[in-house]
Every structure is written in structure tokens, then in C-alpha cells.
Amino acid sequence: MKEFIIKANKAVTNGEINLKDLPGSSGRLDLICRCVNSAFFLSHDLRRDTIFYSVNYGNPNPPVALKFIGDELKRLSPDERSIAMFIQKALSKDASEIWKESTSGIYYSNHEFKEIILEKKNSGKKIFYLHLNGKPLENFDFKNESDVVFILGDHIGLSKEDEEFLEEIGAEQISLSPLELHADHCIILVHNVLDRLK
Amino acid sequence: MKEFIIKANKAVTNGEINLKDLPGSSGRLDLICRCVNSAFFLSHDLRRDTIFYSVNYGNPNPPVALKFIGDELKRLSPDERSIAMFIQKALSKDASEIWKESTSGIYYSNHEFKEIILEKKNSGKKIFYLHLNGKPLENFDFKNESDVVFILGDHIGLSKEDEEFLEEIGAEQISLSPLELHADHCIILVHNVLDRLK
Numbered sequence: 001m002k003e004f005i006i007k008a009n010k011a012v013t014n015g016e017i018n019l020k021d022l023p024g025s026s027g028r029l030d031l032i033c034r035c036v037n038s039a040f041f042l043s044h045d046l047r048r049d050t051i052f053y054s055v056n057y058g059n060p061n062p063p064v065a066l067k068f069i070g071d072e073l074k075r076l077s078p079d080e081r082s083i084a085m086f087i088q089k090a091l092s093k094d095a096s097e098i099w100k101e102s103t104s105g106i107y108y109s110n111h112e113f114k115e116i117i118l119e120k121k122n123s124g125k126k127i128f129y130l131h132l133n134g135k136p137l138e139n140f141d142f143k144n145e146s147d148v149v150f151i152l153g154d155h156i157g158l159s160k161e162d163e164e165f166l167e168e169i170g171a172e173q174i175s176l177s178p179l180e181l182h183a184d185h186c187i188i189l190v191h192n193v194l195d196r197l198k
Numbered sequence: 199m200k201e202f203i204i205k206a207n208k209a210v211t212n213g214e215i216n217l218k219d220l221p222g223s224s225g226r227l228d229l230i231c232r233c234v235n236s237a238f239f240l241s242h243d244l245r246r247d248t249i250f251y252s253v254n255y256g257n258p259n260p261p262v263a264l265k266f267i268g269d270e271l272k273r274l275s276p277d278e279r280s281i282a283m284f285i286q287k288a289l290s291k292d293a294s295e296i297w298k299e300s301t302s303g304i305y306y307s308n309h310e311f312k313e314i315i316l317e318k319k320n321s322g323k324k325i326f327y328l329h330l331n332g333k334p335l336e337n338f339d340f341k342n343e344s345d346v347v348f349i350l351g352d353h354i355g356l357s358k359e360d361e362e363f364l365e366e367i368g369a370e371q372i373s374l375s376p377l378e379l380h381a382d383h384c385i386i387l388v389h390n391v392l393d394r395l396k
């Protein structure tokens with residue numbers, strides 16, 4: 001299983017989303033939609049072995065965590081607008097401590113970013129933090145890793161506190177490129193490395 | 199210089215685009231918008247060394263070729279809708295044999311897909327065709343290639359005639375992944391390979 005967790009610092013936490021202006025009205029929800037595309041879409045197929053989380057910290061009710069389970073997704077199209085409409089449905093409901101399903105394969109809760117990561121760590125999964133200054137991806141051997149979790153930042157990035165937390169729990173910093181890339185592009189690169197190991 | 203040329207078999211060739219339904223109304227123009235995103239967007243920067251062409255063969259006036267020049271682009275945002283609005287502007291004008299500028303860095307003409315590729319070939323550029331059954335990317339040495347052109351198919355792919363043409367002009371078939379990927383995801387992977395050579 002491959003899991004991706006992004007901290008979306010400004011992404012909206014209710015359903016008041018203007019679909020005509022995703023970048024401005026909803027705290028860069030366009031980026032999150034593209035991350036969903038990158039996480040799941042193959043040509044004429046979906047990646048069933050992937051889970052994607054967006055933990056939104058924008059107004060008015062932070063945090064709201066969204067979870068997309070590849071094996072359960074239905075009727076999702078790859079374009080930003082239709083993904084945003086599914087997200088809007090999930091964000092229109094009241095998030096609580098319990099993960100609830102909004103539409104097929106899409107869940108919501110009020111779990112914190114660190115809480116979700118810690119749960120993965122405690123269940124024995126290997127945590128990687130994608131960062132420009134990490135070790136080059138080629139230096140890692142993923143062949144023996146069956147359950148991997150990749151942590152991503154948005155356009156603002158993670159806080160110093162988040163980074164200290166990741167260091168504490170032993171997350172390895174991985175660099176995918178000498179250039180600073182958008183999170184959705186990073187997901188494509190991670191998938192490709194793992195695809196080519198198969 | 200890196201150039202990408204996609205044949206968009208069904209993409210619309212006038213400005214009648216429903217921005218609320220890019221996949222359905224405009225012949226998968228959503229994919230072309232994501233290709234523009236992949237071709238140019240870095241985190242807080244644009245790739246100035248890249249040119250992207252979409253050659254649209256949808257109704258009502260095929261072909262219309264769109265050319266995006268990274269070094270000239272202005273005010274472009276990474277979301278599909280805003281890219282679609284720039285494309286709509288270019289497609290609203292009458293395309294002719296002469297490339298004309300629609301908005302900063304975005305040009306249109308009625309050039310054919312093969313015509314554009316042949317022009318690149320004749321100016322000494324190396325042509326690569328991205329295909330599932332090509333040789334693995336790792337087998338190519340790009341270090342000595344300064345001007346490279348990558349040919350992409352959309353969800354329908356290239357015709358047998360197009361593929362024969364590419365073979366005739368000596369285009370090398372490259373495979374990026376053991377899985378069949380969307381064109382926009384392929385662009386990310388090509389950029390990454392070239393970025394890491396620098």
C-alpha cells in the first residue's frame with residue numbers, strides 16, 4: 001500500500017467553495033484536486049493500491065482531514081472541477097473524531113495532520129518526507145518496503161514544529177528533484193519509482 | 199530546449215468551450231490544460247526552457263495547433279480553469295498558416311501534427327515518441343542532447359499512419375513506466391529525468 005499525506009495550510013474546511021475560482025476562493029484547493037488526480041489516475045484505470053489524505057487547515061473549521069481510498073473510489077473523473085465537487089460534498093458535513101464516508105471511497109474527520117502520521121508510524125509503516133534537501137531518491141531501496149507513507153507540503157510548506165515532529169519519529173527525508181516541485185508532480189514521481197520496481 | 203507535442207484527437211477547435219464541463223464539452227480539453235500545467239509549472243516558478251504544442255483535431259475546424267512558449271508566458275495560473283480560459287481565447291480566433299499570438303506566449307495556427315514534427319526534425323532536433331512499448335528511459339543518454347522533442351498521444355493515442363510517420367523520420371520510442379499513463383503525467387517524468395542530469 002502507498003499512502004500520501006499532504007498538509008493543506010489554507011485549504012477550506014467547509015463546503016463554501018466557488019468552483020469558478022478554486023485557487024482563490026478555497027485556499028488552493030485546485031492543488032489538492034490535482035494531487036487526487038496524481039494519486040489515483042492511470043490511463044483508463046485507477047490505482048487501487050493507494051490512499052491519499054489532505055489535512056485542511058483553512059477557515060472556518062480547521063482541521064478537516066479528507067481520506068481517499070483507491071480501492072473504493074467510484075465515478076471520479078480526472079478533472080479538477082469534478083474532483084472539487086466530491087471534496088465539496090465531504091466538506092459540507094460536520095467532521096468529528098470518527099471517519100465517516102461522504103461518497104464512495106471518500107472519508108472525512110477532524111483528525112490532525114500529526115495524529116494521522118503518528119497512527120501510520122505506530123502501525124509499523126515507513127514514513128518518508130519529500131523535501132528539496134532530502135537524500136536523493138535513488139539512494140533508497142524500496143524493494144523491501146511494502147507499506148510506505150509519503151508526507152508532502154503545499155505551496156506554504158510544513159512548519160518548523162511539523163518538521164521537528166517528523167524528525168522525532170524517524171521520517172526519512174527524500175529529494176525527488178534538484179528543483180522545487182508542486183506536490184501533485186511529486187506524487188507522480190514517487191509512483192513511477194515504485195512502479196518500475198515491480 | 200525541451201519541446202512536447204501532443205495530438206489531441208477530439209479537442210475542440212473553436213472557442214465554444216463550457217468551462218463547467220471541460221472533459222465532455224470540449225473533447226478532453228481538461229487533459230490539455232493539465233499538460234500545460236505539467237510542462238511549465240514549478241513551485242513558485244515557470245519552466246522557461248520549454249515549449250508545448252497541442253494539435254487539436256476535434257470539431258468544428260481541425261486542425262488548430264496551439265503553441266505555448268515558456269519564456270514568454272505571463273499571468274498563467276496552474277489550475278485547469280484558468281488555463282482553459284487562455285486556450286478559449288486562442289481558439290476563438292481564425293487560425294491560418296501563420297502562427298499568431300493570442301495572449302502572451304500562446305500562439306495558434308492551422309498547422310498539422312505531422313507538419314510541426316517534421317519541421318523540428320528538419321531543424322536537427324532529436325525526436326522521441328513516448329510509448330508503453332518503447333525502450334526504457336534509463337537506456338537513453340540525454341546528456342549530449344540539447345534540443346529534444348517528445349511526442350505524446352492523448353486518451354485515444356496516435357493513428358497507425360502517425361506511428362509509421364514517426365518511424366520513418368527515425369523517432370525513438372521511449373517508455374517511462376510499465377503502466378499506461380496520462381500524457382500530463384508523462385511530461386512530469388520526462389522533465390524530472392532531464393532535471394536530474396543538470
